[in-house]
Amino acid sequence: MRPSYTLSDRTVGLLFIAPFVTAALFFMIYPVAEAIRMAFYSYNPLRPELSTFVGLANFEYIFRDPLFWDSFWQATVWTFLSIVFQTVFGVGIAMLLHQALAGMAIFRGLLLFPYIVPTVVIALIWRWIFNPEIGVVNHALQGAGLINEPIYWLSTPSMAMASTIMLNVWKYMPFVVICVLARLQTVPLELYDAAKVDGAGIVRRFLDVTLPQLKEVLIVVIVFRTIWTFNKFEEIYLLTKGGPGTSTFNLAVYSFEQSIANLRLGVGAATGVVMMVMLSLGSIIYLRVSGFGEDERAS
Amino acid sequence: MTRNEFWGHTRRLVSYAVLCAVTFLVCFPLVWAVSTSLKPKSEIFSTPPTLVPHTVTLENYKALITGRPQYFQSGDQQVTSGTTPAQFFMRWFVNSMIVTLGSTLISIVISTLAAYSLTRFRYWGRTVVPYFSLLGYMVPSIIFVFPLFLVMVQLDLTDSLLSLVLGYVCITLPFCMWLMWAFMRSIPIEIEEAALIDGASRLQVFWQVVLPTALPGIIAAAIFSMIVSWNDYLFGRVFLNSLDNLTLTVGVMLFFEGTHVDWGLLMAASVLMTVPMAILFMALQRHLVAGFGAGAVKG
Numbered sequence: 209m210r211p212s213y214t215l216s217d218r219t220v221g222l223l224f225i226a227p228f229v230t231a232a233l234f235f236m237i238y239p240v241a242e243a244i245r246m247a248f249y250s251y252n253p254l255r256p257e258l259s260t261f262v263g264l265a266n267f268e269y270i271f272r273d274p275l276f277w278d279s280f281w282q283a284t285v286w287t288f289l290s291i292v293f294q295t296v297f298g299v300g301i302a303m304l305l306h307q308a309l310a311g312m313a314i315f316r317g318l319l320l321f322p323y324i325v326p327t328v329v330i331a332l333i334w335r336w337i338f339n340p341e342i343g344v345v346n347h348a349l350q351g352a353g354l355i356n357e358p359i360y361w362l363s364t365p366s367m368a369m370a371s372t373i374m375l376n377v378w379k380y381m382p383f384v385v386i387c388v389l390a391r392l393q394t395v396p397l398e399l400y401d402a403a404k405v406d407g408a409g410i411v412r413r414f415l416d417v418t419l420p421q422l423k424e425v426l427i428v429v430i431v432f433r434t435i436w437t438f439n440k441f442e443e444i445y446l447l448t449k450g451g452p453g454t455s456t457f458n459l460a461v462y463s464f465e466q467s468i469a470n471l472r473l474g475v476g477a478a479t480g481v482v483m484m485v486m487l488s489l490g491s492i493i494y495l496r497v498s499g500f501g502e503d504e505r506a507s
Numbered sequence: 508m509t510r511n512e513f514w515g516h517t518r519r520l521v522s523y524a525v526l527c528a529v530t531f532l533v534c535f536p537l538v539w540a541v542s543t544s545l546k547p548k549s550e551i552f553s554t555p556p557t558l559v560p561h562t563v564t565l566e567n568y569k570a571l572i573t574g575r576p577q578y579f580q581s582g583d584q585q586v587t588s589g590t591t592p593a594q595f596f597m598r599w600f601v602n603s604m605i606v607t608l609g610s611t612l613i614s615i616v617i618s619t620l621a622a623y624s625l626t627r628f629r630y631w632g633r634t635v636v637p638y639f640s641l642l643g644y645m646v647p648s649i650i651f652v653f654p655l656f657l658v659m660v661q662l663d664l665t666d667s668l669l670s671l672v673l674g675y676v677c678i679t680l681p682f683c684m685w686l687m688w689a690f691m692r693s694i695p696i697e698i699e700e701a702a703l704i705d706g707a708s709r710l711q712v713f714w715q716v717v718l719p720t721a722l723p724g725i726i727a728a729a730i731f732s733m734i735v736s737w738n739d740y741l742f743g744r745v746f747l748n749s750l751d752n753l754t755l756t757v758g759v760m761l762f763f764e765g766t767h768v769d770w771g772l773l774m775a776a777s778v779l780m781t782v783p784m785a786i787l788f789m790a791l792q793r794h795l796v797a798g799f800g801a802g803a804v805k806g
Contacts, residue, residue, distance in 0.1 A: 218630075222624070223624075225620070225621050225624040225625065227616075228617050228680075228684065232680075235658070235673060235674075236643050236680070236681065238658065239651035239655040242658075243650050253653075256657075301529060301533075304522070304529060309526075315530055318530050319529070320792075322537075325784065327738060327740065327756075328756040328777075332774070333537070333540045337536055342551075344556050347555060381533075463649055477650075477654075
């Protein structure tokens with residue numbers, strides 16, 4: 209006999225979900241709704257009583273602001289290069305770790321470690337090792353004879369961009385490694401044996417056996433990382449504050465600066481809404497490629 | 508040695524060499540930070556830089572942990588450097604601990620109860636909530652940090668650790684919810700039914716049967732929640748003002764204020780900030796990997 213779901217059961221069920229519903233209403237739905245509402249208001253946090261409805265003026269403002277478009281394109285470049293390098297290094301390292309060798313657990317632990325290092329710490333270390341006069345990176349490069357003049361890593365626009373990309377690649381490469389490694393472990397060994405019998409070398413085996421098997425997981429990882437990387441704030445702000453000048457601004461930094469430095473919360477919120485729209489588009493792609501929730505719909 | 512054995516050995520040797528080189532490159536920034544933190548001031552700026560310090564000193568760590576003001580020579584007088592961020596380091600450390608553990612505890616309790624309710628009882632909306640929650644966790648914090656700050660203003664909680672605890676619940680709860688839901692769903696319902704038939708009450712079943720089974724999921728969710736809260740900078744930066752109330756991430760960035768940056772002290776602070784996460788990582792690495800598998804991860 210199956211136990212029936214009695215009234216008391218129902219009460220337990222509702223009691224258990226109540227804290228979540230409360231927290232979601234007050235601290236998730238309300239702030240996001242408020243963020244959308246603020247995008248249509250002129251809002252100064254020091255004079256909240258003066259907030260007025262301005263319609264689409266905030267959106268007009270950002271779409272006419274050259275800095276918004278600069279931030280948009282810089283974010284695009286930043287995201288694209290970060291993802292490319294993360295994926296290439298991530299797959300490479302996952303292949304290295306996917307070998308039956310003694311001591312592999314130690315290597316794996318060390319190579320995954322960057323993921324849990326606080327962004328503040330990485331930014332501090334980056335500022336130290338990439339310091340133009342006393343940083344170890346310039347020392348090493350000069351010592352090896354690769355450069356004659358010190359590189360101003362954080363104070364020239366292109367190098368600042370390169371430094372933030374390196375930071376981002378370094379921190380999130382483990383994410384790719386873990387996803388790819390998990391998939392590699394399920395690739396049937398027979399496929400490799402068959403390829404070997406057919407005389408395929410290491411490169412051919414990678415291109416013809418491994419890569420097709422990794423295709424699905426890579427698409428999911430890439431879409432997901434793209435969504436996230438595009439909206440990153442701390443990885444840029446803590447290292448360069450968006451500078452030098454505004455050369456490493458992305459939309460998140462733009463929104464933050466509009467809200468904090470210019471006290472235009474409405475403009476910051478409008479930027480946030482634009483980010484959310486792009487995020488939703490990305491998420492739809494993500495849901496499509498990952499086939500998420502299909503089992504639910506079927507049942 | 509047969510030809511096959513020879514190739515086997517060579518392959519393994521090459522694999523190890525490549526692995527070691529890659530691991531060294533990935534870990535180098537962290538190794539360099541540790542090395543700098545152990546050097547006396549004179550050696551930090553020595554050329555060529557030394558990887559292994561000639562003189563090892565714990566001065567930087569002592570200064571942070573004891574929080575005593577630093578003295579330096581001015582003419583023939585010893586003068587203190589006045590109030591320095593280093594004096595607040597341990598206080599910030601404790602603050603970070605409090606908000607991390609507090610928010611994690613709340614997130615875990617709420618999400619575990621909710622996930623149980625959603626997977627074991629039937630009511631309207633029970634299939635929608637987890638997906639809605641997943642959506643919530645895709646929204647970048649930069650979008651709702653200011654509205655949430657205004658909520659804190661209304662609750663008269665600004666510049667308090669409690670505001671930060673609530674803020675972190677807000678960013679970690681959607682993910683914990685999703686993860687716990689996925690985990691609860693995979694626990695077979697038959698064990699519970701058996702216990703219910705044996706006359707156990709719903710709450711007994713939850714406490715004695717479900718919770719122990721769900722422990723790996725709870726641990727994975729807790730690790731992620733702790734990493735996110737400990738590493739956050741944005742919320743602390745927006746919510747907190749007074750030196751006494753800052754968390755580590757926000758506080759340590761203040762080390763850059765003033766004319767002179769003490770890199771040894773800064774690297775020691777970075778190392779100390781990373782240690783709790785490192786311990787967590789080493790102790791629970793396999794759960795971390797399991798957490799990655801359960802769904803895409805915020806970061």
